[in-house]
Amino acid sequence: MQRLLYEKAVELGVIVKLNTRVASIRQSEAGGPEVVCKDDTIISGDLVVGADGLWSRCRESLLKATDHPLPTGDLAYRITLTLDQIKDEDLRKFVSEPTLHFWIGPGAHAVGYSMKSGTMYNLVVGDDLPPEVSRRPGSTEEMRVLFDGWDPLLTRMLGCVETVDKWKLMHRAELPSWTNSAKNFVLIGDSCHPMLPYLAQGANSSIEDGAVLGKVLSYVKTRQQLPKAVELFEKLRKSRGEKVARETFHQRHDFHMEDGPEQEERDKIFASQLGKNEPEVKFPSRWNCPEVQPWLYGYDADKEVEAAMKEWPISS
Ligand SMILES: Cc1cc2nc3c(=O)[nH]c(=O)nc-3n(C[C@H](O)[C@H](O)[C@H](O)COP(=O)(O)OP(=O)(O)OC[C@H]3O[C@@H](n4cnc5c(N)ncnc54)[C@H](O)[C@@H]3O)c2cc1C
Known part of the structure; x- marks a missing residue:
């Protein structure tokens, strides 16, 4: 490009x-x-x-x-995995699909999509970089700990990661x-x-x-x-x-909700649209929300x- x-x-x-x-x-x-x-x-x-x-x-x-620039309070772990780094057959199949995957949870989310016959993942968690640093190598161990207990597919994938960059997200x-x-x-x-x-x-x-x-x-x-x-x-x-x-x-708010009544309401909306080709109601993920997606x-x-x-x- x-x-x-x-x-x-x-x-x-x-x-x-x-x-x-x-x-x-x-x-x-x-x-x-x-x-x-x-x-x-x-x-x-x-x-x-x-x-x-x-x-x-x-x-x-x-x-x-x-x-x-001002800190947003978030940072992104940015990872590129190529298929040859992944030995697990299920994971290889999963990452080579041309589909966008999101995992969301309290204070963080992960997004993964395949590109160039490999896969790239941006993983986002709370900011813990010093104010003057905008980017530096992150620790794979620290990242794995943050996603401990999340979807086993995600944590198995993180197990394949050898290096990771941390980006401070500014606005x-x-x-x-x-x-x-x-x-x-x-x-x-x-x-x-x-x-x-x-x-x-x-x-x-x-x-x-x-x-x-x-x-x-x-x-x-x-x-x-x-x-x-x-x-x-x-x-x-x-x-x-x-x-x-x-x-x-707004997307950060809806993706990173802490557990509680607001998160439960959000999850009910997600659940109500399962199995539908496209969401039919205002949807917490703007990627396919019928109100936001068309103009965005x-x-x-x-x-x-x-x-x-x-x-x-x-x-x-
Ligand atoms: C982790 C992460 C993930 C992202 N993912 C996506 C994504 O999936 N999709 C998407 O659309 N965007 C994404 N972005 C955002 C995207 O990278 C930026 O919005 C985009 O690069 C902005 O383009 P720009 O041309 O305005 O600025 P930049 O790409 O920052 O380019 C500015 C240029 O100006 C030059 N420059 C700076 N100062 C001077 C100077 N004083 N004199 C001369 N030259 C100078 C720089 O060297 C640079 O070449 C992501 C950003 C981050 C941090």
Whole structure:
């Protein structure tokens, strides 16, 4: 996916400069945006798109203030298992099925799906990393203890794991705006709407941002139309990006419930839908909830922009 995006960008004439850290974004005296790099080079253009992720410098430039990511209190164990690491025949059959599996329980959940003829598992538990650490090797033993007593299939699978990475899951407060007042500098992706990875939407919604921005810009014919296009991009994307991010926290709530009346109610809903092809009621897992799934996973960036252009044409 990354290579495809890269190759397409180069084909379209994009110049990629690696190993070039951005220090800040500023406005030139003439009024255009400028990227100031750590090596003191300055790149100017009509529009700057800050897509520098969770630890964004661009965000700090937009806010004109220091602004660090905030811990969510969760961390993810990220594991990749290949079939040859698994000797147990039942497990081999289970992990090679092209099916998404969830295990949920108090304070944690695990998700597993097959890819590249192997299997990847993200296992999520309460945060116990020091504040300054974002990622480091985790202990497989510590992870096994956390899931002790869960589904034997899961614990047998964890028995096959040799190494595991721990990721601290961070988030950010919602911004008043993703753009500057001149509408020539815009943030996209994790720099403005990071989220928990519980709906597999972080990279996806970042790509949606890129698709919408690209499509909106394709309508721009003059420099004067650019601010309106940037405004339209923000109008289309900010509410959705932030809604998706909030939904990941709702998903955490519903997956990680401690034992008690609320958890019992949730489990009754799960049980009531067993054996049905699709859940027919509001469902605790948004992955196939009939209320959330359609807007979350059914988004079409092209259609969104085409409809918006009819309502708010940027040429008017
Ligand atoms: C455990 C885990 C599991 C996840 N699972 C999924 C999933 O299943 N599906 C999904 O869609 N998402 C998932 N995500 C989220 C996804 O990884 C992010 O949302 C996505 O990478 C954000 O894309 P981005 O382009 O905004 O930022 P990033 O991917 O972080 O890219 C930012 C880029 O900017 C560069 N950069 C940063 N600062 C500077 C600077 N000062 N100068 C120059 N360059 C700079 C970085 O080197 C990087 O290349 C997961 C995340 C985690 C932690």
